[in-house]
Amino acid sequence: MPYTRALLESSPKVSNPSHTRLAAIPGRPPNLADLPRGCAFAPRCAYATERCHHERPVLEPAEETGHLFACFNPLPLRAASPS
């Protein structure tokens, strides 16, 4: 899902040159005691739509066996893999 991809892109990679800046996810994590109405990641997700801000996605089975996801705009598997 888009937010997972952003998390993976913010991880350091051994193959990157020294002092390479990490990709940052703007904003702050949601307050777990006061979650937003829609998807908890919507305020920080680059792929969020109006629907994401008003509805909470439910878990659905992914193409891969044993995996679940909850996202209105899932990325294709190839795009979700870290480079």
Ligand code: SF4
């Ligand atoms: S449901 Fe919307 S806000 Fe949540 S991760 Fe998916 S695209 Fe982003």
